[in-house]
Amino acid sequence: MDSYLLSLVIWLPILTGVAVLGIGEKRAPLARWVALFGSLVVLALSVKMWADFAPGIAGLQFVENMPWMPAFSINYRLGVDGIALPLVLLTALITSVVLIAGWEVIETKICQYYAAFLVLEGLMIGVFCASDAMLFYVFFEAMLIPMFIIIGVWGGPRRVYASIKFFIYTFLGSIFMLIGLIYLYQKSGTFELAAWHELALDRTEQFWLFWAFFLAFAVKIPMFPVHTWLPDAHVEAPTGGSMVLAAIMLKIGGYGFVRFSLPITPDASAELAWIVIALSLIAVIYIGLVALVQEDMKKLVAYSSISHMGFVTLGLFIAYMLASDGRPDSAALALQGGLMQMLSHGFVSAAMFGAIGVLYDRMHTRQIKDYGGVLTTMPWFGGFAVFFGMANCGLPGTSGFIGEFMVILAAVQANFWLGFAAATALILGAAYTLWLIKRVFFGEVANDNVKALHDLTPREWTVMATLAAYTLFFGLYPKPLTDVMQPSVVKLIEQIQVKKAAEIPESPLADTADVAAQASGVDSSAGVAP
Amino acid sequence: MMMSSVAELRPMLPEIVMLVAGLFLMMFDAFSTAKQRGWMHFLATLSLLGTAFAVTLDMHFGAPDRSASGLFVRDALGDVLKLFMLFATGLVFVYGRHYFDSKRQYFGNFYVLILFAVLGMMVLVSAGNLVTIYMGLELMALATYAIVALDRDNGVASEAAMKYFVLGALASGILLYGMSLLFGLTGSLDLFEINAKLLTLFNTDGGSLVLMSFALAFIVIGLAFKFGAVPFHMWLPDVYEGAPTAMTAFIASVPKLAAVGMAIRLLPEGLGTLTPRWQEMLALLAMASLIVGNLGAIAQYNLKRMLAYSTISHVGFMLLALLSASASGYSALLFYVIVYSISTAAAFGVMISLSREGLEFDRIDDFKGLNKRSPWMAFAMLIVMASLAGIPPLIGFWAKLQVLMAVVALGPAWKTLVLIAALFAVIGSYYYLRMIKVMYFDEPESDATPSAALDVRIILAMNTLLMVALGFYSQPLAQLCGRVFGVGGID
Secondary structure, eight states: OOOHHHHHHHHHHHHHHHHHHHHOOGHHHHHHHHHHHHHHHHHHHHHHHHHHTTTOOOOEEEEEEEEEGGGTTOOOOOOOTTTTTHHHHHHHHHHHHHHHHHHTOSSHHHHHHHHHHHHHHHHHHHHHHBBHHHHHHHHHTTTTTHHHHHHHOOOOHHHHHHHHHHHHHHHHHHHHHHHHHHHHHHHOOBHHHHHHHOOOOOOOHHHHHHHHHHHHHHHTOTTTOOTTHHHHHHHSSSSHHHHHHHIIHHHHHHHHIIIIHHHSSHHHHHHHHHHHHHHHHIIIIIOOOOOOOHHHHHHHHHHHHHHHHHHHHHHHHHHHHHHHHHHHHHHHHHHHHHHHHHHHHHHHHHHHHHHHHHHHHHHHHOOOGOOOHHHHHHHHHHHHHHHHHHHHHOTSSSSSHHHHHHHHHHHHHOOOHHHHHHHHHHHHHHHHHHHHHHHHHHHSOSSSSHHHHOOHHHHHHHHHHHHHHHEEEEEEHHHHHHHHHHHHHHHOOOOOOOOOSGOOOOOGGGOOOHHHHHHHHHHHHOOOOO | OOOOOHHGGGHHHHHHHHHHHHHHHHHHHHHHTTTGGGGHHHHHHHHHHHHHHHHHOOOSSSOOEEEEEOOOOOHHHHHHHHHHHHHHHHHHHHHHHHHHHHHHGGGHOOOOOOHHHHHHHHHHBBBBBBBHHHHHHHHHHHHHHHHHHTTOOOHHHHHHHHHHHHHHHHHHHHHHHHHHHHHHSOOOOOOHHHHHHHHHHHHHHHHHHHHHHHHHHHHHHHHHHHHHHHTTTTTHHHHHHHHHHHHHHHHHHHHHHHHHHHHHHHIIIIIGGGGGHHHHHHHHHHHHHHHHHHHHHTTOBBBHHHHHHHHHHHHHHHHHHHTTTTTTHHHHEEEEEEEEHHHHHHHHHHHHHHHHTTTTOOOOGTTTTHHHHOOHHHHHHHHHHHHHHTTSSSSHHHHHHHHHHHHHTGGGGGGGHHHHHHHHHHHHHHHHHHHHHHHHHOOOOOOOOOOHHHHHHHHHHHHHHHHHHHOOOOOOHHHHHHTTTOOOOOO
């Protein structure tokens, strides 16, 4: 079964989604159960994958490979390593949670809602499993359509604006990546990622490719200054959409950096790391300040997401500074910190958005000023919310602490002031999160609406408790994750230390004028000379 | 000159079948009662099937078969184009049947004219000689002018037909002028001879280069008119909007296949010597088409006009493939135009099936909340729009991918062109998304639940399914296109 396990976890949700669509609106309760059952089966399968995964191997496992479009050497090539595996699990988990969270909340077009999330789940898992660049791109892009529809159909008042902005931003970023992929294909004759990791590229080529990848993934993660689609998308998306967006889709940006930018263009990444580091620091500090002044809870958490993802990019690119200093262990720490931060943020941000959804379903407002003293009327919920707030500021004992701590530790080793600046972000994070908690949950009961609130339903309790359990578990005992990641991270460190550019002389891209003459000479088959 | 024998007519069998069928239908229409005319649809579809059968009877992969002293070329390119023309025309017949039915008085003429237009296109894509090209082109053009004008009480349609006719005639004139210059230069009308003579001239007499460039420029302009490339695109939106929807479906989907055939016959096969020259010309046309087409489409409120501008932007992509001047580029071009015609047929199929008597269903606002009223139609349109926008895994993505691959292969000197193509693909996605938005996010303006006849729904479902299936596995089509130009194949 292991030989096609990956295909199963990709296609089972998509097929379930189609089935759910076919069940039809008239039998919506059945559709809901089918959808939930499907997502739980996928979760079970990915747990099995975790169990069967051989730790200590850096390469891809559960590999599948068959020709897809032989005319262009595009293969259906799948495989997971220690970096992708936890993300697949995260996706399966969050999707199940999201389906439960939407149970009674979604009242219109129920089948389409569930189908969209299932299809999205399959596509996202596909992104993490693809080891063929074109397959990756297909999943990466196809993901946009279900998310576009989720935001646009079940979203808030400005949903149309938000959904189109989301789509255009991401599409714009990724189309340049597509050109980069085509260039690499013509250079190497294959779309296999592993082959590209070995492919020698000179400085100029790497430079162009780096920016092509950077555009795609920086928009996705998102980094300052291309982050502006995210607050809009989050605010307008339905709760489930926000949860998936924050918990998984943003991770795809970070994953893309790890899969494409770092190993394929190591020299350019090393050379341009300072730009990414600077942008990350701006994200963690400036966006943190922006989060402080938000009046809409969802917007606040959205900005907090951007700030947290700044830690991810910081960790990924600080590894370069450390590796070039000859400290691969610290570099591994930085990379692992970034990856841990991705996973932890997956649980915490999903929980935060879920919590906001719980409040919004009752009060139909997200303005902080409409709340106050919720803890009094909703003790269980308040408890969870405070816990997730703590995790969001990176309190030790929660998973939020692990990643941030590792990244800051590595940053201090690279440069004291870098570490200092990153640590400031922790304070800012604590400030906006705790202030949010204080205003919403503590204090006197603000008004009659808050007084009338009832505590969590069993369904909501399940959602909150599941996410809390994972946050706490990986906060106290991150070893299972770090063990799985370790070999792949070590391999990645080796890859980023390779000096690809040194292997070949300067490229044809360097001088356009020369090449223009050369190209027209070559292209005119009949031999026309100017 | 060789005497024509029956064996020499064999390669033209599909054209002969089509001609006989067209003539028969014309007579049938003239001498039958209103009741008997109900058979017209069936008979016309049958003629398409018969012609398609005649094409498949001896598909020509390998060396081209040049009959009638080289006037007529039978090769794989022509055969593949013909098959897809017949296929797309068949789709239009199914989608348009109820529309044709509702216009009783002209009933049969629609079918007869369309068959003759297709015959013209078939001749055009098999041309080995400038005269054959011109003959095919005019047969196609005259029939399509008449198709647009047929609904003579409709003022908009008549205006559109007039514009189409005047600009089309102008384009033909320009093309003809270019051809006469070529004849003056080489003393031949045969495309292969022209190519050979131009090469000798080029190497011996540098002075004739100016004249060559002149001839080339006129021919490229004539082509650009037929494609609807910017700045020769003015007729396109008006004709799309003015013609009755069922007619637009035909004009939008089928003649582009013929235009591609004509372009490949004329430029690489006839004027291969001047490749770098027409590459530059096409680059400008392609860029302008991408920019104007995509920006123009954003401003439209009428779906037919929007699709017209979207066509212009697709023409930009086709020209990109053509200018890459490589076998893989032509294969990408063939792939692109086939995908384009299937997608366009589906788009108009949805429009026609939603139309009612007196309501054309061609404003974008008519589609508001379609998902609530008719979810499957909305889904079909979603697939078509996403495919035209080039979003994977739909078939439109693979078409765009192949074109981009062909252009990237040209080398770094062309990177501006690639970047512009990519940028405008993103801008273009906006108006396709807007259609999805209108159908899925907006509230319906009326509660009318449109419903189409069963056969239309089945064919439409198959058409959409084909786009999805080819998106998941486009290898067969890519392989077919590659085989026509002798590339790709099996790894």
